[in-house]
Amino acid sequence: MYRWIRTSHLVLGLSSALFVLLYAVSAAQMAHRWPLTRQVTDEDLTLPAGLAARPLSAALMDHRGYHGELRNPQTTPAGIRIVIARPGARYVVNYNAATGQAHIRREIFGFLAMINQLHTLNGLHHADLTLNAWGWALVAFSLDLIALGLSGIYLWFRIHIERAIGTVLLAANLAVSAGLLVALRL
Amino acid sequence: MSTPQAVTKSQRSAKHAVTVWIRRLHMYLGLLNFSLLIVFGVAGLAATADVPELFSEPSSVASHPFTPPPNASDREVARLIAALIQPNHAGDPAVRRNDSNQLVTDFNSINGRVRATSFESEHRVEVRTFRNSIWRFIDNAHATTISQRKRDSVVLAWAWYIEFSIWSLTLMAISGVWLGIASRWNSGWTRASLAAGAAAFLILYYLER
Numbered sequence: 001m002y003r004w005i006r007t008s009h010l011v012l013g014l015s016s017a018l019f020v021l022l023y024a025v026s027a028a029q030m031a032h033r034w035p036l037t038r039q040v041t042d043e044d045l046t047l048p049a050g051l052a053a054r055p056l057s058a059a060l061m062d063h064r065g066y067h068g069e070l071r072n073p074q075t076t077p078a079g080i081r082i083v084i085a086r087p088g089a090r091y092v093v094n095y096n097a098a099t100g101q102a103h104i105r106r107e108i109f110g111f112l113a114m115i116n117q118l119h120t121l122n123g124l125h126h127a128d129l130t131l132n133a134w135g136w137a138l139v140a141f142s143l144d145l146i147a148l149g150l151s152g153i154y155l156w157f158r159i160h161i162e163r164a165i166g167t168v169l170l171a172a173n174l175a176v177s178a179g180l181l182v183a184l185r186l
Numbered sequence: 187m188s189t190p191q192a193v194t195k196s197q198r199s200a201k202h203a204v205t206v207w208i209r210r211l212h213m214y215l216g217l218l219n220f221s222l223l224i225v226f227g228v229a230g231l232a233a234t235a236d237v238p239e240l241f242s243e244p245s246s247v248a249s250h251p252f253t254p255p256p257n258a259s260d261r262e263v264a265r266l267i268a269a270l271i272q273p274n275h276a277g278d279p280a281v282r283r284n285d286s287n288q289l290v291t292d293f294n295s296i297n298g299r300v301r302a303t304s305f306e307s308e309h310r311v312e313v314r315t316f317r318n319s320i321w322r323f324i325d326n327a328h329a330t331t332i333s334q335r336k337r338d339s340v341v342l343a344w345a346w347y348i349e350f351s352i353w354s355l356t357l358m359a360i361s362g363v364w365l366g367i368a369s370r371w372n373s374g375w376t377r378a379s380l381a382a383g384a385a386a387f388l389i390l391y392y393l394e395r
Contacts, residue, residue: 017363031333118394170220184297
Protein backbone atom coordinates (compact mmCIF):
# COMPACT_ATOMS: atom_id res chain seq x y z
CA MET A 1 0.00 0.00 0.00
CA TYR A 2 2.69 2.49 1.08
CA ARG A 3 4.88 1.78 -1.98
CA TRP A 4 1.90 2.04 -4.31
CA ILE A 5 0.81 5.42 -2.90
CA ARG A 6 4.39 6.71 -2.90
CA THR A 7 4.80 5.77 -6.56
CA SER A 8 1.40 7.29 -7.42
CA HIS A 9 2.37 10.53 -5.65
CA LEU A 10 5.64 10.60 -7.59
CA VAL A 11 3.98 9.90 -10.93
CA LEU A 12 1.15 12.42 -10.41
CA GLY A 13 3.53 15.09 -9.13
CA LEU A 14 6.15 14.77 -11.82
CA SER A 15 3.67 14.51 -14.67
CA SER A 16 1.83 17.65 -13.53
CA ALA A 17 4.81 19.78 -12.44
CA LEU A 18 4.72 22.04 -15.51
CA PHE A 19 0.94 22.45 -15.20
CA VAL A 20 1.35 23.43 -11.53
CA LEU A 21 3.96 26.01 -12.53
CA LEU A 22 1.73 27.39 -15.28
CA TYR A 23 -1.23 27.86 -12.93
CA ALA A 24 0.96 29.24 -10.13
CA VAL A 25 2.83 31.77 -12.31
CA SER A 26 -0.36 32.92 -14.02
CA ALA A 27 -2.07 33.27 -10.61
CA ALA A 28 0.87 35.41 -9.46
CA GLN A 29 0.51 37.48 -12.64
CA MET A 30 -3.18 38.08 -11.87
CA ALA A 31 -2.56 38.83 -8.19
CA HIS A 32 0.25 41.30 -8.88
CA ARG A 33 -1.09 42.60 -12.19
CA TRP A 34 2.18 42.00 -14.01
CA PRO A 35 1.83 43.65 -17.41
CA LEU A 36 0.75 41.50 -20.33
CA THR A 37 2.22 41.98 -23.77
CA ARG A 38 0.79 41.33 -27.18
CA GLN A 39 2.00 41.85 -30.71
CA VAL A 40 -0.61 43.60 -32.83
CA THR A 41 -0.69 43.63 -36.63
CA ASP A 42 -3.39 44.81 -39.02
CA GLU A 43 -4.40 43.30 -42.32
CA ASP A 44 -7.00 44.01 -45.02
CA LEU A 45 -8.58 41.19 -46.98
CA THR A 46 -11.16 40.86 -49.69
CA LEU A 47 -13.64 38.07 -49.01
CA PRO A 48 -16.89 37.07 -50.72
CA ALA A 49 -19.64 39.60 -50.00
CA GLY A 50 -22.80 38.88 -48.02
CA LEU A 51 -21.36 36.41 -45.50
CA ALA A 52 -22.95 35.87 -42.09
CA ALA A 53 -20.83 35.45 -38.97
CA ARG A 54 -20.30 31.70 -39.10
CA PRO A 55 -19.53 31.45 -42.84
CA LEU A 56 -17.18 34.41 -42.38
CA SER A 57 -15.25 32.69 -39.59
CA ALA A 58 -15.28 29.42 -41.57
CA ALA A 59 -13.81 31.23 -44.60
CA LEU A 60 -11.03 32.71 -42.45
CA MET A 61 -10.31 29.39 -40.75
CA ASP A 62 -10.37 27.30 -43.94
CA HIS A 63 -8.54 29.65 -46.29
CA ARG A 64 -6.38 31.80 -44.01
CA GLY A 65 -5.43 29.18 -41.42
CA TYR A 66 -6.93 30.95 -38.40
CA HIS A 67 -7.97 28.64 -35.63
CA GLY A 68 -9.86 29.22 -32.44
CA GLU A 69 -13.38 29.82 -31.33
CA LEU A 70 -15.90 32.23 -32.83
CA ARG A 71 -16.87 34.68 -30.10
CA ASN A 72 -19.19 37.57 -29.71
CA PRO A 73 -20.54 38.21 -33.25
CA GLN A 74 -22.02 41.70 -33.47
CA THR A 75 -23.89 43.52 -36.19
CA THR A 76 -22.30 46.83 -37.24
CA PRO A 77 -23.68 49.50 -39.59
CA ALA A 78 -21.53 48.11 -42.43
CA GLY A 79 -21.76 44.41 -41.68
CA ILE A 80 -20.42 42.19 -38.90
CA ARG A 81 -17.73 42.25 -36.26
CA ILE A 82 -16.48 38.88 -35.03
CA VAL A 83 -13.70 37.65 -32.79
CA ILE A 84 -11.84 34.39 -33.39
CA ALA A 85 -9.86 33.54 -30.28
CA ARG A 86 -7.65 30.90 -28.79
CA PRO A 87 -5.34 31.24 -25.78
CA GLY A 88 -2.33 32.30 -27.87
CA ALA A 89 -4.00 34.71 -30.29
CA ARG A 90 -7.07 36.73 -31.08
CA TYR A 91 -8.38 37.99 -34.44
CA VAL A 92 -10.81 40.88 -34.43
CA VAL A 93 -12.55 40.99 -37.81
CA ASN A 94 -14.58 43.97 -39.05
CA TYR A 95 -16.35 42.82 -42.18
CA ASN A 96 -18.23 44.90 -44.70
CA ALA A 97 -21.00 42.62 -45.98
CA ALA A 98 -21.72 44.77 -49.05
CA THR A 99 -18.16 44.90 -50.42
CA GLY A 100 -16.57 41.83 -48.82
CA GLN A 101 -13.76 43.98 -47.42
CA ALA A 102 -12.48 42.79 -44.05
CA HIS A 103 -10.14 44.59 -41.70
CA ILE A 104 -8.42 42.16 -39.36
CA ARG A 105 -6.55 43.03 -36.20
CA ARG A 106 -4.32 40.13 -35.23
CA GLU A 107 -3.14 40.00 -31.61
CA ILE A 108 -0.48 37.44 -30.75
CA PHE A 109 -0.19 37.09 -26.97
CA GLY A 110 3.11 37.07 -25.13
CA PHE A 111 3.98 34.28 -22.70
CA LEU A 112 2.32 35.78 -19.60
CA ALA A 113 -0.79 36.79 -21.54
CA MET A 114 -1.07 33.30 -22.99
CA ILE A 115 -0.76 31.50 -19.65
CA ASN A 116 -3.27 33.98 -18.24
CA GLN A 117 -5.70 32.86 -20.97
CA LEU A 118 -4.89 29.20 -20.32
CA HIS A 119 -5.54 29.67 -16.59
CA THR A 120 -9.10 30.78 -17.26
CA LEU A 121 -9.80 28.33 -20.10
CA ASN A 122 -12.18 25.56 -19.10
CA GLY A 123 -15.06 23.48 -20.41
CA LEU A 124 -15.41 20.47 -22.65
CA HIS A 125 -17.87 21.71 -25.24
CA HIS A 126 -15.92 24.18 -27.37
CA ALA A 127 -16.18 24.17 -31.15
CA ASP A 128 -12.38 23.97 -31.36
CA LEU A 129 -11.08 20.55 -30.33
CA THR A 130 -7.78 21.91 -29.03
CA LEU A 131 -9.71 24.00 -26.48
CA ASN A 132 -11.56 20.86 -25.37
CA ALA A 133 -8.20 19.12 -25.01
CA TRP A 134 -7.14 21.79 -22.53
CA GLY A 135 -10.50 21.41 -20.77
CA TRP A 136 -9.80 17.69 -20.28
CA ALA A 137 -6.30 18.50 -19.10
CA LEU A 138 -7.85 20.82 -16.50
CA VAL A 139 -10.15 18.01 -15.30
CA ALA A 140 -7.15 15.67 -15.00
CA PHE A 141 -5.08 18.36 -13.27
CA SER A 142 -7.88 19.17 -10.79
CA LEU A 143 -8.26 15.50 -9.83
CA ASP A 144 -4.48 15.28 -9.71
CA LEU A 145 -4.25 18.13 -7.17
CA ILE A 146 -6.80 16.45 -4.90
CA ALA A 147 -5.03 13.09 -5.20
CA LEU A 148 -1.63 14.73 -4.53
CA GLY A 149 -2.99 16.41 -1.40
CA LEU A 150 -4.54 13.22 -0.01
CA SER A 151 -1.60 10.97 -0.88
CA GLY A 152 0.80 13.55 0.54
CA ILE A 153 -1.06 13.45 3.86
CA TYR A 154 -0.82 9.66 3.91
CA LEU A 155 2.90 9.69 3.10
CA TRP A 156 3.61 12.28 5.80
CA PHE A 157 1.65 10.28 8.38
CA ARG A 158 3.82 7.23 7.72
CA ILE A 159 6.98 9.14 8.73
CA HIS A 160 6.80 8.81 12.49
CA ILE A 161 9.49 11.37 13.40
CA GLU A 162 7.62 14.11 11.48
CA ARG A 163 4.22 13.53 13.04
CA ALA A 164 4.46 16.11 15.82
CA ILE A 165 5.49 19.11 13.73
CA GLY A 166 3.34 17.90 10.83
CA THR A 167 0.28 17.71 13.04
CA VAL A 168 0.84 21.31 14.12
CA LEU A 169 1.21 22.50 10.52
CA LEU A 170 -1.79 20.54 9.27
CA ALA A 171 -3.94 21.69 12.19
CA ALA A 172 -2.92 25.29 11.51
CA ASN A 173 -3.80 24.89 7.84
CA LEU A 174 -7.19 23.33 8.55
CA ALA A 175 -8.08 25.78 11.31
CA VAL A 176 -7.12 28.90 9.34
CA SER A 177 -8.63 27.83 6.04
CA ALA A 178 -11.83 26.40 7.52
CA GLY A 179 -12.23 29.45 9.76
CA LEU A 180 -11.73 31.87 6.89
CA LEU A 181 -13.99 29.93 4.50
CA VAL A 182 -16.80 29.79 7.07
CA ALA A 183 -16.37 33.51 7.79
CA LEU A 184 -16.46 34.22 4.05
CA ARG A 185 -19.59 32.16 3.52
CA LEU A 186 -21.53 33.95 6.27
CA MET B 187 44.95 16.02 1.16
CA SER B 188 41.59 14.49 0.18
CA THR B 189 41.45 11.69 -2.31
CA PRO B 190 39.02 11.83 -5.27
CA GLN B 191 36.95 9.12 -3.55
CA ALA B 192 36.69 11.23 -0.39
CA VAL B 193 35.62 14.28 -2.42
CA THR B 194 32.95 12.25 -4.22
CA LYS B 195 31.72 10.84 -0.92
CA SER B 196 31.60 14.34 0.58
CA GLN B 197 29.66 15.64 -2.45
CA ARG B 198 27.19 12.76 -2.14
CA SER B 199 26.78 13.48 1.53
CA ALA B 200 26.14 17.18 0.84
CA LYS B 201 23.63 16.30 -1.89
CA HIS B 202 21.89 13.90 0.49
CA ALA B 203 21.67 16.60 3.18
CA VAL B 204 20.20 19.06 0.65
CA THR B 205 17.69 16.45 -0.49
CA VAL B 206 16.63 15.76 3.11
CA TRP B 207 15.98 19.47 3.66
CA ILE B 208 14.17 19.84 0.37
CA ARG B 209 11.98 16.84 1.25
CA ARG B 210 11.20 18.47 4.58
CA LEU B 211 10.36 21.80 2.90
CA HIS B 212 8.18 19.99 0.36
CA MET B 213 6.33 18.15 3.11
CA TYR B 214 5.84 21.16 5.36
CA LEU B 215 4.56 23.29 2.51
CA GLY B 216 2.21 20.48 1.53
CA LEU B 217 0.80 20.30 5.04
CA LEU B 218 0.36 24.07 5.23
CA ASN B 219 -1.42 24.07 1.88
CA PHE B 220 -3.40 20.83 2.02
CA SER B 221 -6.82 22.50 2.14
CA LEU B 222 -5.84 24.95 -0.61
CA LEU B 223 -4.91 22.05 -2.90
CA ILE B 224 -8.41 20.66 -2.35
CA VAL B 225 -9.94 24.11 -2.96
CA PHE B 226 -7.98 24.52 -6.21
CA GLY B 227 -8.89 21.02 -7.36
CA VAL B 228 -12.59 21.48 -6.63
CA ALA B 229 -12.54 24.92 -8.28
CA GLY B 230 -11.17 23.40 -11.49
CA LEU B 231 -13.90 20.76 -11.48
CA ALA B 232 -16.62 23.34 -10.70
CA ALA B 233 -15.43 25.56 -13.56
CA THR B 234 -15.50 22.59 -15.92
CA ALA B 235 -18.98 21.58 -14.78
CA ASP B 236 -20.13 25.13 -15.61
CA VAL B 237 -22.09 25.53 -12.39
CA PRO B 238 -24.47 28.54 -12.73
CA GLU B 239 -23.11 31.79 -11.31
CA LEU B 240 -26.12 32.43 -9.11
CA PHE B 241 -29.38 30.81 -8.09
CA SER B 242 -32.10 32.42 -10.22
CA GLU B 243 -34.39 33.10 -7.26
CA PRO B 244 -33.28 35.39 -4.44
CA SER B 245 -32.66 33.67 -1.12
CA SER B 246 -34.08 36.68 0.70
CA VAL B 247 -35.94 39.90 -0.09
CA ALA B 248 -36.04 42.79 2.35
CA SER B 249 -37.20 46.38 2.26
CA HIS B 250 -35.61 49.29 4.15
CA PRO B 251 -36.79 52.89 4.50
CA PHE B 252 -34.47 55.06 2.43
CA THR B 253 -34.65 58.54 1.01
CA PRO B 254 -31.68 59.62 -1.11
CA PRO B 255 -30.36 63.17 -0.62
CA PRO B 256 -31.82 65.36 -3.40
CA ASN B 257 -28.43 66.58 -4.60
CA ALA B 258 -26.52 63.30 -4.46
CA SER B 259 -25.15 61.58 -7.57
CA ASP B 260 -26.07 57.97 -8.30
CA ARG B 261 -22.68 56.79 -7.06
CA GLU B 262 -23.06 58.75 -3.82
CA VAL B 263 -26.51 57.22 -3.33
CA ALA B 264 -25.00 53.76 -3.93
CA ARG B 265 -22.46 54.48 -1.19
CA LEU B 266 -25.25 55.49 1.18
CA ILE B 267 -27.14 52.29 0.35
CA ALA B 268 -23.94 50.31 1.04
CA ALA B 269 -23.66 52.00 4.43
CA LEU B 270 -27.32 51.20 5.13
CA ILE B 271 -27.38 47.52 4.19
CA GLN B 272 -23.69 46.67 4.74
CA PRO B 273 -23.39 43.72 2.34
CA ASN B 274 -20.82 41.18 3.53
CA HIS B 275 -17.45 41.01 1.73
CA ALA B 276 -18.54 43.13 -1.23
CA GLY B 277 -16.18 45.42 -3.12
CA ASP B 278 -17.09 48.55 -5.05
CA PRO B 279 -20.73 48.38 -6.20
CA ALA B 280 -21.86 48.35 -9.83
CA VAL B 281 -24.40 51.15 -10.35
CA ARG B 282 -26.91 51.45 -13.18
CA ARG B 283 -30.49 52.44 -13.93
CA ASN B 284 -33.09 49.90 -14.99
CA ASP B 285 -35.82 50.27 -17.62
CA SER B 286 -38.07 51.96 -15.02
CA ASN B 287 -35.27 54.47 -14.29
CA GLN B 288 -34.79 53.10 -10.80
CA LEU B 289 -31.29 53.08 -9.39
CA VAL B 290 -29.99 49.51 -9.20
CA THR B 291 -26.87 48.85 -7.15
CA ASP B 292 -25.20 45.44 -7.35
CA PHE B 293 -22.81 44.33 -4.61
CA ASN B 294 -20.89 41.32 -5.86
CA SER B 295 -19.03 39.15 -3.43
CA ILE B 296 -17.61 35.68 -3.08
CA ASN B 297 -21.10 34.54 -1.97
CA GLY B 298 -23.06 35.90 -4.91
CA ARG B 299 -24.84 39.19 -5.37
CA VAL B 300 -26.86 41.60 -3.26
CA ARG B 301 -29.03 43.78 -5.49
CA ALA B 302 -30.48 46.96 -4.03
CA THR B 303 -33.17 48.74 -6.02
CA SER B 304 -34.08 52.25 -4.91
CA PHE B 305 -37.79 53.16 -5.11
CA GLU B 306 -37.37 56.89 -4.58
CA SER B 307 -41.08 57.81 -4.74
CA GLU B 308 -41.83 55.16 -2.09
CA HIS B 309 -38.84 56.23 0.06
CA ARG B 310 -37.50 52.71 0.33
CA VAL B 311 -34.83 50.42 -1.01
CA GLU B 312 -35.54 46.79 -1.82
CA VAL B 313 -32.70 44.38 -1.18
CA ARG B 314 -32.60 41.02 -2.96
CA THR B 315 -29.88 38.57 -1.98
CA PHE B 316 -28.86 36.03 -4.62
CA ARG B 317 -26.62 33.35 -3.11
CA ASN B 318 -24.41 31.14 -5.20
CA SER B 319 -23.91 27.40 -4.78
CA ILE B 320 -21.11 26.04 -2.63
CA TRP B 321 -19.26 25.02 -5.82
CA ARG B 322 -19.33 28.54 -7.25
CA PHE B 323 -18.35 29.85 -3.82
CA ILE B 324 -15.23 27.65 -3.90
CA ASP B 325 -14.51 28.76 -7.46
CA ASN B 326 -14.74 32.41 -6.35
CA ALA B 327 -12.64 31.67 -3.26
CA HIS B 328 -9.82 30.25 -5.36
CA ALA B 329 -9.89 33.37 -7.56
CA THR B 330 -9.62 35.81 -4.64
CA THR B 331 -6.25 37.51 -4.82
CA ILE B 332 -4.49 40.39 -3.13
CA SER B 333 -5.19 42.53 -6.19
CA GLN B 334 -8.72 43.05 -4.80
CA ARG B 335 -7.80 45.64 -2.23
CA LYS B 336 -11.16 47.24 -1.47
CA ARG B 337 -12.47 44.32 0.54
CA ASP B 338 -12.98 43.61 4.21
CA SER B 339 -10.39 42.01 6.49
CA VAL B 340 -11.70 38.45 6.10
CA VAL B 341 -11.40 38.62 2.31
CA LEU B 342 -7.94 40.17 2.58
CA ALA B 343 -6.80 37.47 5.02
CA TRP B 344 -8.02 34.79 2.64
CA ALA B 345 -6.37 36.56 -0.30
CA TRP B 346 -3.04 36.55 1.54
CA TYR B 347 -3.47 32.84 2.24
CA ILE B 348 -4.03 32.31 -1.49
CA GLU B 349 -0.89 34.38 -2.15
CA PHE B 350 1.09 32.18 0.23
CA SER B 351 -0.33 29.16 -1.53
CA ILE B 352 0.62 30.41 -5.01
CA TRP B 353 4.29 30.67 -4.05
CA SER B 354 4.11 27.45 -2.03
CA LEU B 355 2.81 25.57 -5.06
CA THR B 356 5.63 26.99 -7.15
CA LEU B 357 8.18 25.81 -4.59
CA MET B 358 6.46 22.44 -4.22
CA ALA B 359 6.54 21.82 -7.97
CA ILE B 360 10.26 22.66 -8.15
CA SER B 361 11.16 20.75 -5.00
CA GLY B 362 9.05 17.77 -6.11
CA VAL B 363 10.95 17.55 -9.38
CA TRP B 364 14.24 17.81 -7.48
CA LEU B 365 13.18 15.01 -5.13
CA GLY B 366 12.11 12.78 -7.98
CA ILE B 367 15.35 13.32 -9.86
CA ALA B 368 17.69 13.27 -6.86
CA SER B 369 16.29 10.33 -5.00
CA ARG B 370 14.43 8.15 -7.50
CA TRP B 371 16.03 8.81 -10.86
CA ASN B 372 16.76 5.11 -11.34
CA SER B 373 13.05 4.29 -11.23
CA GLY B 374 11.39 3.94 -14.62
CA TRP B 375 8.30 5.65 -13.17
CA THR B 376 10.29 8.82 -12.51
CA ARG B 377 11.64 9.13 -16.04
CA ALA B 378 8.40 8.05 -17.71
CA SER B 379 6.16 10.43 -15.73
CA LEU B 380 8.54 13.36 -16.14
CA ALA B 381 8.79 12.74 -19.89
CA ALA B 382 5.04 12.12 -20.33
CA GLY B 383 4.08 15.21 -18.31
CA ALA B 384 6.52 17.45 -20.17
CA ALA B 385 5.43 16.07 -23.55
CA ALA B 386 1.71 16.50 -22.75
CA PHE B 387 2.29 20.04 -21.55
CA LEU B 388 4.41 21.09 -24.53
CA ILE B 389 2.01 19.54 -27.07
CA LEU B 390 -0.99 21.26 -25.47
CA TYR B 391 0.87 24.56 -25.19
CA TYR B 392 1.85 24.36 -28.86
CA LEU B 393 -1.72 23.53 -29.92
CA GLU B 394 -3.20 26.43 -27.94
CA ARG B 395 -0.59 28.80 -29.33
